[in-house]
Amino acid sequence: MGKLAARILFSITFFLVLVSRILPATSQEVEDEKEFDYNPNGEKGPAQWGRIHPDEWGACSNGSMQSPIDLLDERVDVVSHLGRLNRSYRPGNATLRNRGHDMMLKWERGAGTIQINGTEYILNQCHWHSPSEHTINGKKFALEAHMVHESLDGKVAVVGIMYKIGRPDSFLSSLTKQLQSVAGSYERDTVVGVVDPRNIKIGSRKYYRYIGSLTIPPCTENVLWTMVKKVRTATRDQVRLLRVAVHDDSDTNARPLQAINSRSVKLFRPEDKDD
Ligand SMILES: *[C@@H]1O[C@H](CO)[C@@H](O)[C@H](O)[C@H]1NC(C)=O
Ligand SMILES: *[C@@H]1O[C@H](CO)[C@@H](O)[C@H](O)[C@H]1NC(C)=O
Ligand SMILES: *[C@@H]1O[C@H](CO)[C@@H](O)[C@H](O)[C@H]1NC(C)=O
Ligand SMILES: *[C@@H]1O[C@H](CO)[C@@H](O)[C@H](O)[C@H]1NC(C)=O
Numbered sequence: 559m560g561k562l563a564a565r566i567l568f569s570i571t572f573f574l575v576l577v578s579r580i581l582p583a584t585s586q587e588v589e590d591e592k593e594f595d596y597n598p599n600g601e602k603g604p605a606q607w608g609r610i611h612p613d614e615w616g617a618c619s620n621g622s623m624q625s626p627i628d629l630l631d632e633r634v635d636v637v638s639h640l641g642r643l644n645r646s647y648r649p650g651n652a653t654l655r656n657r658g659h660d661m662m663l664k665w666e667r668g669a670g671t672i673q674i675n676g677t678e679y680i681l682n683q684c685h686w687h688s689p690s691e692h693t694i695n696g697k698k699f700a701l702e703a704h705m706v707h708e709s710l711d712g713k714v715a716v717v718g719i720m721y722k723i724g725r726p727d728s729f730l731s732s733l734t735k736q737l738q739s740v741a742g743s744y745e746r747d748t749v750v751g752v753v754d755p756r757n758i759k760i761g762s763r764k765y766y767r768y769i770g771s772l773t774i775p776p777c778t779e780n781v782l783w784t785m786v787k788k789v790r791t792a793t794r795d796q797v798r799l800l801r802v803a804v805h806d807d808s809d810t811n812a813r814p815l816q817a818i819n820s821r822s823v824k825l826f827r828p829e830d831k832d833d
Contacts, residue, residue, distance in 0.1 A: 594775050595659070596808035604813050607775050618777035624816035625770030626691035629785060633823060634766065640826040642763055643717070643784065644673040647681060649754040653747040654733070654740045659774065660685045660803050660811050661737065664747075669755045672707055672715065674782060679707030679715040681755055686800040690720045691773050691812040692785055699789055700797050702812070704773075705758065714772070715782040719760065724791030729757045730799075737799040762788035768823040773813045787825065 594610060597603045602610065608619025617624070647670035655662050662685040669681045683706050690702035701721040708714050721727060730737075733750070740748040764787035771779045804811045 592658070595805065596810050596812070597805075598808065598814075600807075603808075607777065610775070615775045615777060617771060617779055618775055621771055621777055621779050622817075622819050623769055623771060623779050623821055624777060625773050625781065625783060626693075626813060626815060627768070627770065627818050627821075627823070628693045628696055628815055629766050629823060631695055631825075633818070634825040635822055636825050636827055638827060638829045640675075640765075640767055640824065642828070643760065643765065645756070646671050646673065647755040649752045649756075652750045652753040654736050654750050655747050656740055656743060656803050657685070658803060660687065661740070661800050663733070663750065663753065665753070665755070669753070672717065674715055674784070677709050677713065677715075679709045679713070679782075681705060681707050684755070684758065687773070687812045688797055688801050688804060689810060689812050692718060692720065693815065694720070694787075694789070698812075701792055701800065703758070705755070713780070713782070714778070715784065716772075717760075718783065718785045719758070720786070720789045721792040721797070722789050723794055723797065725793070727759070727790060727792040727796060729759065730792055730796040732757065734796075734799070741799070741802040759790065760786050760788070761790065762786055763826075763828050764788065765826050766823055767826060768821055770816075770821075 593602065594607055595602045598605070600606075608616050650665040650667055650669035652663050652665050652669070655664065662683050664683040665681065671678045671680050685704055685706070687702045687704070688700060690699040692702060699720040699722045703719045703721070705717040706714065707716070736748060736750045766783070766785040766787060768783050770781050770783045771777045772781055
């Protein structure tokens with residue numbers, strides 16, 4: 559390589575490094591595990607999250623619409639006007655990452671949209687908590703998937719799906735090899751190839767809807783939550799694969815339940831009974 563070419567290459571590299579430092583992270587969720595954990599009595603445990611970075615993470619301690627919550631049948635308003643979940647997903651290239659506190663499947667350029675009450679939210683990533691973060695009538699389940707969407711003006715909508723131990727989940731089966739290979743590769747993106755989010759089955763038209771927050775720091779509020787009512791199944795091995803990011807000292811990556819305060823929780827149930 560000529561001297562000039564080398565200098566140009568150096569300048570370009572320097573510029574790219576500079577740009578990557580200056581640009582803010584696109585994901586709203588914290589990616590670095592070391593700053594917080596799930597140890598209930600620890601200095602970085604859920605009860606302390608708001609104190610770790612009071613300016614940015616204050617909502618974790620002082621928020622009034624935090625997630626997760628218990629979805630209690632006696633307390634929900636049953637409605638029929640919220641409409642079917644309008645998912646317009648499409649396949650996209652994805653990477654898998656062990657974030658240290660969870661496993662995340664990320665579509666680099668999004669994977670289509672979900673439309674809720676006239677707003678389009680782009681599907682960016684999916685990650686898993688074990689055991690489940692939300693509960694139904696006080697009951698916890700083995701696993702909870704969060705499909706995280708964001709609108710062009712920065713509003714966040716999460717669709718949550720809960721799983722109990724049982725028959726294999728076909729979407730997780732399709733990711734077995736990749737999940738196995740990423741298990742030991744902490745904080746590195748592993749290319750998965752094209753993943754079609756339409757294969758993440760919901761299998762029900764009933765869902766809970768409420769306004770909450772991200773369940774990890776910075777616990778940002780005004781997240782539009784959709785929790786699918788039907789509890790699906792996954793095998794013990796599938797749950798185990800997603801638990802490699804769950805640490806022994808806490809044995810969980812589920813945030814404790816948060817106060818509902820004055821929020822309303824709606825349960826959408828279509829009028830026709832063909833569900
Ligand atoms: C929470 O609010 C209280 C009272 O306003 C304040 O003293 C405290 O610093 C706040 N904590 C955080 C983490 O923002
Ligand atoms: C995925 O990436 C490959 C290689 O970059 C590209 O050829 C392909 O078109 C991409 N597929 C989708 C669905 O984006
Ligand atoms: C569903 O969403 C698509 C795209 O987001 C939109 O064009 C369509 O009108 C929506 N359908 C309903 C029934 O809301
Ligand atoms: C839908 O959006 C409209 C207009 O932004 C708002 O008035 C209405 O309350 C919303 N409906 C629901 C169910 O969120």
